[in-house]
Each structure stands twice: as C-alpha cells, then as structure tokens.
Amino acid sequence: MTKTNExxxxxxxxxxxxxKREYVEVDRKAEVGEKIVITASNYEEREEIYVAGHYGKVIAESEFSVNGFEADFNGFDNSFVGDDGxxxxxxxxxxxxxxxxxxxxVHIDGGRYEMVDREAEVGEKFIIVNADVQTEEPYSxxxxxxVDESWGAGDVVTVCGRLINRREYRILVPVESSEEEPQPSDPIDVIANLATRVAELERENKRIKEDLGWNEMGPGRIAELRNADSDIRHDIAALEEKVEHDRAENEEMDSYVYEEMKRMKDEIDTLHKDNRRHGEEIAQLEKGVHAQSQRHLYRQQEIERVWERMDRIESETESLKYAAKETDGKVAHLESDSDMRLFTAEEVAALLNAMRERQ
Known part of the structure; x- marks a missing residue:
C-alpha cells in the first residue's frame, strides 16, 4: 500500500x-462491497482486532446496529490480521x-494515469474495464x-490483433505529478483544483454537446432519443421473450418428433418381423403347392393312360364288331348255299352232354 497524502x-x-487505484476518504455510512479505512479504534492497545490505518471491505450489514456492519480485513497490507479477519x-x-x-x-508500471471515457486514437494506451471477449484471443x-487501428463507433484493434469494443475500455492519460504540487489536504489548493477541474469539465461538456449536435437538436431531442431508446429496449425485451417462447415450443416439438420417430421405428420393426413371417409362410405354401402340383401331374398322367387304354379298347371293340359282322355275313351265306343245318353253341353243348350220359 502506498499513500500520496493523508x-x-x-x-x-x-x-x-x-x-493499483487511488481512493479518497469520504465521511459517510459505508455500504456492502465498499472499502473502508479505520480512523479510530478501541483496540489500539490490544492489537488483536484492528487499529487505525487498517483497511477492510464491507461484506454484510450488522444485525445489532443500523450504522454497524461486518468487515473483512484480509487481503490488505495491514500490520496484522486478528483471528479470521x-x-x-x-x-x-x-x-x-x-x-x-x-x-x-490508476498506477501502472510506476506511472499515474487517468482513465478517460472517450474514443481511442492510434498509438494511445487504454485499459480494459468491462471485458466482453468476442474473439479467440482472451483478455480481461x-x-x-x-491502439494499432481505429474503427468506426470507437472500436479499436490492438497491436497484438485483438478487436476491442468501445464500451470495454478507458483511455489512459498520463497524469503529471510533482512534489511541489499543492496537497489536496490544503483547502485553498483543493478549491483551486476543483475550479480548474470544473472549467475542464465545462469545456469537455461543451465539446460533447457540439459532437452530439446539441445546439441543432435542442434539449427536447434528448428526450425523444431517450423515448426511442426505451422503445427499442422494450422491443428487444419482447423479442427476447418471443425467442424464449419459441425455444420452449421447439423443445416441445423436438420431444414430440422424437416420440413420433420412436413410434414409427417400432412400427417399421414390426413390419420387418411380419415381412419375415409372411416370407416363411409363402415359402411353406410354395412348397405345398409344388407337392400338390406334382400329385396333380401324376394324376393327369394316369388319366391320360386310362384314356389311351379306353381308346385301344374302343378300337378293338370296333374291330370285333366289324369281324362279327363279317362272320354273320359268311354264316348267312353258308346257310343259304347248304342244306346242312348249323347248330348253335348251346345245341352242340347239349348234344355233347347227352353223348356223355349214354356212355
């Protein structure tokens, strides 16, 4: 810890x-997250809790007093830290x-610099105060x-090739310091410094108004811009809400599509199983049809053989009929040409039987 003055x-x-950053003392109630310096202590002789000159950070409000709080004295260049600090x-x-x-x-490499909120120019140094890394090269x-290059809207490219947005940095302007400069503890010098600072701020304010076209726009234009900014923020919020709503719907749709795809896959698997089963049944039917076809062919061949035999019998019958007809003709011719009487087969048989009986 280094002090420039009391x-x-x-x-x-x-x-x-x-x-390292310069802080000034302010006599008011501390808030959670702020740093404090002890100015008076009831523990000066005990040196086991804290003493004047010790630094701490407010971490919680007190439950016992509206003006009290709990402070953490760790992490500072204090002369000692009592218990857990x-x-x-x-x-x-x-x-x-x-x-x-x-x-x-701020103090950097032994020099004092003022952090100024304006657009950087080529060759100037700047410090990152609100890192929003959008590239592969990290920084914090x-x-x-x-600055190596200056782009539009205050964006810059560093010597090492990083692209830095305007809202992420502050310009580092060297602050000339001298032991002969009046100390801030001197009221007259403080007032003089404040007057100088006010004049600088007025000039800066005038320059900003000129850059913004304040004289052309008038104060009412700022209100319009604020209203427009409010409308834009409202539209952005509405779009973000819509995006969130669409994302939720997409998640529901994804779940529905997944379930449908799963159901369809199950149906396809079932169809494949049915197809295999039907194929097996068709193969069995084809086997049975083939056997039935063989039996039918055998029967057809048998029928054809029967028809062939019937054709032969019919042909032989016709031949016998023709022969019988010729025989009848010859017998009739013989009977007409001879006085001999022809016996029938029955008569011949009866005659033979009678002859056997006589013997």
Whole structure:
C-alpha cells in the first residue's frame, strides 16, 4: 500500500484485475462491497482486532446496529490480521472509519494515469474495464493495450490483433505529478483544483454537446432519443421473450418428433418381423403347392393312360364288331348255299352232354 497524502490511498482494485487505484476518504455510512479505512479504534492497545490505518471491505450489514456492519480485513497490507479477519465495525455515528471511494487515477508500471471515457486514437494506451471477449484471443479487466487501428463507433484493434469494443475500455492519460504540487489536504489548493477541474469539465461538456449536435437538436431531442431508446429496449425485451417462447415450443416439438420417430421405428420393426413371417409362410405354401402340383401331374398322367387304354379298347371293340359282322355275313351265306343245318353253341353243348350220359 502506498499513500500520496493523508486523504488519498492507493489500493489494489479487484475489478481491474488487481491494478493499483487511488481512493479518497469520504465521511459517510459505508455500504456492502465498499472499502473502508479505520480512523479510530478501541483496540489500539490490544492489537488483536484492528487499529487505525487498517483497511477492510464491507461484506454484510450488522444485525445489532443500523450504522454497524461486518468487515473483512484480509487481503490488505495491514500490520496484522486478528483471528479470521472478520470483525464488527461501526457505531452510532460511524466515527471509526471513512469510506474509500475510487477515483479515475490508476498506477501502472510506476506511472499515474487517468482513465478517460472517450474514443481511442492510434498509438494511445487504454485499459480494459468491462471485458466482453468476442474473439479467440482472451483478455480481461485490467489488461492494458496500445491502439494499432481505429474503427468506426470507437472500436479499436490492438497491436497484438485483438478487436476491442468501445464500451470495454478507458483511455489512459498520463497524469503529471510533482512534489511541489499543492496537497489536496490544503483547502485553498483543493478549491483551486476543483475550479480548474470544473472549467475542464465545462469545456469537455461543451465539446460533447457540439459532437452530439446539441445546439441543432435542442434539449427536447434528448428526450425523444431517450423515448426511442426505451422503445427499442422494450422491443428487444419482447423479442427476447418471443425467442424464449419459441425455444420452449421447439423443445416441445423436438420431444414430440422424437416420440413420433420412436413410434414409427417400432412400427417399421414390426413390419420387418411380419415381412419375415409372411416370407416363411409363402415359402411353406410354395412348397405345398409344388407337392400338390406334382400329385396333380401324376394324376393327369394316369388319366391320360386310362384314356389311351379306353381308346385301344374302343378300337378293338370296333374291330370285333366289324369281324362279327363279317362272320354273320359268311354264316348267312353258308346257310343259304347248304342244306346242312348249323347248330348253335348251346345245341352242340347239349348234344355233347347227352353223348356223355349214354356212355
């Protein structure tokens, strides 16, 4: 820890990656998250809790007093840290401490710089105060770069090739310091410095108004821009809500599609199983049809053979009929040409039987 005077303190700023930053004492009630410096202590002789000059950070409000709170004295260049470093601070008039408010002055590589909120120019140094990494090259709050290129809307490209957005950085303007400069503790010098600072701010304000076209627009234009900005923010919120709603619907649709695809896959698997079963049944039917066809062919061949035999019998019958007819003709001719009587077969048989009986 380094002091430039009794009212200014230089402490590491965690929000800037631990870079040293100047703080000024303010006599008011501390709030959670702020740094404090002890100005009076009831524990000066005991040296086991905290003493004047110790630094701490407010971590919680007190349950016992509206002006009290719990502070963490760890992590500072204090002369000692009592127990776990967590102690109650405060009283009826918060007279034990002063709040340390950060200034725009930082200490880097032994130099003092003022962090100025404006667009960077080529060759200037700047510090990251609100890192929003959009590229593959990482960086964080407290990193210091030099401008190599200046793009539109205040965006810059560093010497190492990183693209930094306007809202992410502050320009580092060297602050000339001298031991002969009046100390802020001198009221006259403080007033003079304040007057100078006010004049600088007025000039800066005038320049900003000219850059914004204040004289052309008038104060009413700012209100219109604010209203337009409010409308845009409202539209953005509505779009974000719609995107969230659409995302929820898409998730529901994805779930429905997944279930449908699963159901259809099950149906396809069932169809494949049915197809295999039907194929087996068709194969069995084809086998049975083939056997039936063989039997039918055999029967057809048998029928054809029967028909052939019937044709032969019919042919033989016709031949016998023809022969009988010729025989009848010959017999009739013989009977007409001879006086001999022809016996029938029955008569011949009867005659033979009679002859046997006589014998």
């Amino acid at each position: 009212k200014i303190h230089v402490l590491a700023d965690e929000s800037l990656g631990g870079i 967590l102690w109650y601070v405060g009283g009826p008039d918060h007279g034990e401490y002063r709040v340390l408010e950060p200034t725009n002055i 709050n407290g990193d210091v770069f030099t």
